[in-house]
Amino acid sequence: MSTPQVQALPAASRAQQFHSLEWLRFLLGLYIAIFHTFHYGQTPGWLRGFFELGFFGTSTFFLLSGFLLAHAYLRSPGTEHTTLKIEPRVFLIRRLANLYPIHLGSLCLVLFFALLILFIPVGANDLDWSLLKVNLDKVDWGSSGPSGYVLSPLEFSLNLVTTVGLLHAWNPFFMTLNIPSWSISALLFFYLLFPFIAPRLHRLKHPVLALVLCNLLFIAPTLWVIATENFGVPFAGILHRNPAIRVMEFFAGILLCAIYHQWQRRGYRPGLVAWVLSLALVIVSLWFASWFMGQGKAISDKGFVPYLLLHNGLMMPAQIALIMLCVYLPNNWVPLKSLAKKLGNCSLSIFALHIPLHMLFIRVDRILDGEPSLCIESLKACAQAAGSSQLLHYPVFVLLLILTSLGFQRFFVEPIRDRIESRFISKTDR
Numbered sequence: 001m002s003t004p005q006v007q008a009l010p011a012a013s014r015a016q017q018f019h020s021l022e023w024l025r026f027l028l029g030l031y032i033a034i035f036h037t038f039h040y041g042q043t044p045g046w047l048r049g050f051f052e053l054g055f056f057g058t059s060t061f062f063l064l065s066g067f068l069l070a071h072a073y074l075r076s077p078g079t080e081h082t083t084l085k086i087e088p089r090v091f092l093i094r095r096l097a098n099l100y101p102i103h104l105g106s107l108c109l110v111l112f113f114a115l116l117i118l119f120i121p122v123g124a125n126d127l128d129w130s131l132l133k134v135n136l137d138k139v140d141w142g143s144s145g146p147s148g149y150v151l152s153p154l155e156f157s158l159n160l161v162t163t164v165g166l167l168h169a170w171n172p173f174f175m176t177l178n179i180p181s182w183s184i185s186a187l188l189f190f191y192l193l194f195p196f197i198a199p200r201l202h203r204l205k206h207p208v209l210a211l212v213l214c215n216l217l218f219i220a221p222t223l224w225v226i227a228t229e230n231f232g233v234p235f236a237g238i239l240h241r242n243p244a245i246r247v248m249e250f251f252a253g254i255l256l257c258a259i260y261h262q263w264q265r266r267g268y269r270p271g272l273v274a275w276v277l278s279l280a281l282v283i284v285s286l287w288f289a290s291w292f293m294g295q296g297k298a299i300s301d302k303g304f305v306p307y308l309l310l311h312n313g314l315m316m317p318a319q320i321a322l323i324m325l326c327v328y329l330p331n332n333w334v335p336l337k338s339l340a341k342k343l344g345n346c347s348l349s350i351f352a353l354h355i356p357l358h359m360l361f362i363r364v365d366r367i368l369d370g371e372p373s374l375c376i377e378s379l380k381a382c383a384q385a386a387g388s389s390q391l392l393h394y395p396v397f398v399l400l401l402i403l404t405s406l407g408f409q410r411f412f413v414e415p416i417r418d419r420i421e422s423r424f425i426s427k428t429d430r
Contacts, residue, residue, distance in 0.1 A: 018068075019334040020326040022344030025064055029347035032057040033354035033401060036180065037362075040391045049290045055311045056289065058183060059249050060319045061351075065187065066253025067260075067323060070198050078261030082202035088195035090429045095191040097420035101413045102352045103166060103184045109356035110178045120379060122363040123370075123386040132156055134174040137237035139304040141297075149174060172237030178355055182241045184348070189243035190250040198254050207258040211320075214255060218248035219313030231303030239312050249316070256320055260327060270328055278321040285318030342406060349405040349413065357404060361397045365389045 035054030070077060075085045084091065114131050121127050132151045151159065156176075162168045163177050169185035204210050225235050239245060263269070270278075292306045299305045334340065367375070369387030 017331075018327055019331055019337045019340050020329040021064065021068065021323070022337075022340035023334065024323070024326045025061065025347045026340070026343035026350075028057040028061055028064075029350040030398070030402070032061075032180070033350055034398070037354060037358040037397070038394065040389070040394070049293075052293060053286065053289055053310075056286070056315055056319065059311075059315065060322060061183070062186075062190070062246060062249035063253035063256065063316075063319050064323055065190070066198075066250040066255075067257045068253075069194060070202065070254045070257035071260075073194075074198060074202055074257075077202050078207075078258045078265065080203050080205075082199045084195050084199055086429060090425055091195050092191060093424050094421065096188070097417040097424075098413070099184055099188060099191075099348075100166070101416040102348055102408075103178075103181055104164075105408065105412055106178050106181065106349075106352035106356060107163065109353070110359070113356050113359045117359070117363070120383050122366055122383045126363075126383075131176060134176045136174050136233050137172065137240055138232040139236045139307055140231035140302060141304075151176070169241045169243050172234035172242060174237070175241075178352065180351055180355060184352065186241060186243040186246050190247055193247065194250075194254075197251065201251060201254045202258045202261075204255075204258065207255045207262065211252055211255040211259070214248045214252045215313055215316045218245070218252075218316065219309070221245060222308045222312040226300075226303070226305055226308060229300075229302050236308075239308060245312070252316060252320070253323075256323065260324075270324070275325065275328065278325050281321045282318050282325070285315060289315060343402070346402075346405040346409040349409045350401060353405055353408060354401055357401055358397065361400065362389050365393050365397075 031051075032054050035051050035057065038048075038051050073085050073091060075081075075083050117126050117129055121129065130150075132153075134149050134151060135147045136149050138147065159168065159171065159176055162171065163181070163185075166185045166188045168175075168177075169182040169189070175182060201207070201210065222239055225231065225239060289310050292310060294306075296304045296306050331337070363383075363386070366386035366389055367382060369390060370382070370385040372382060374385055375382035
């Protein structure tokens, strides 16, 4: 499911920083990583259910990205005089300079570990593993053929080219390579639109109505798919990750920022009752989503209707409430503010790195559960004697993911980003 990028605020906007939003984007990135990697049969059902709503995290990321970028890069936001603080060219270079190193670095790791698995398969499952094997993106109940598909060399090459070019979110049929990176591809599309759309959205006199319209436009294609029962390819993939569909969440975040700034100018601040009601909305919505996901077969015998509705629009009110809860959380209630900044900045790295790191971790875990002493004599024999992954070791993976992402952001992404900006952006603009 889905990561998105939420950027740090530039110096011009640091008079008002949302430390709670730093924690939120870090925790959302971590939640999405756990959603993709936490697969243990011995896990209690209620815990598995909690980690089955990864789409909630991805959608909230897209909203949060629109909110923070609008807050950071718009002059006189929420008024009829709203403009972009910097040139569109500078904005796009900044965004691409931050996105592309993360994407390219994580993609190289996936390809490296894939070659490693090819030459040293760990256990019987890896003997049939291949990057050419993909699952078609559909949400029917198996009535339209198998989900598995084997790519031809030409198809794989074309997919590799589009992935390197950050165009793979537009592929509605399947995902391969570093699967969660589709959201980085979608973000690139969002960023291309931001300089031209964001000021216009902030000039609207009634952003609340526009926000409601965004939600309706986001859910409308889903209602059409359900009504026509087109639960197979390519419609499920289009709803899942097509940037032209998912951009409504990004626009909603921009409009939410406009509402926030209008409230600021009017001196309005939600009270305790509004805060409690918003918290209740988030909690009830998550409980409802977990329950509703289990009603798929009862609702339709042809497709996974609850998933489509929850994934595309039904949870947006709860996502808006969660962001506003954090926005209005007093800064003196937010612990470890300097750490929150660092963790928030590496949230997209967590999202991009968790698949390649889990590819490595899960196989090392299996080797340790087998006969690791064989590794001294024969690495292949040691790999073939691998056991199973252990639930007790999973917290080690989470800790390693956080530490690796912090280092990756600090020593790989930031130096490359700074060099790109110094090369293509003048010192005045920087």
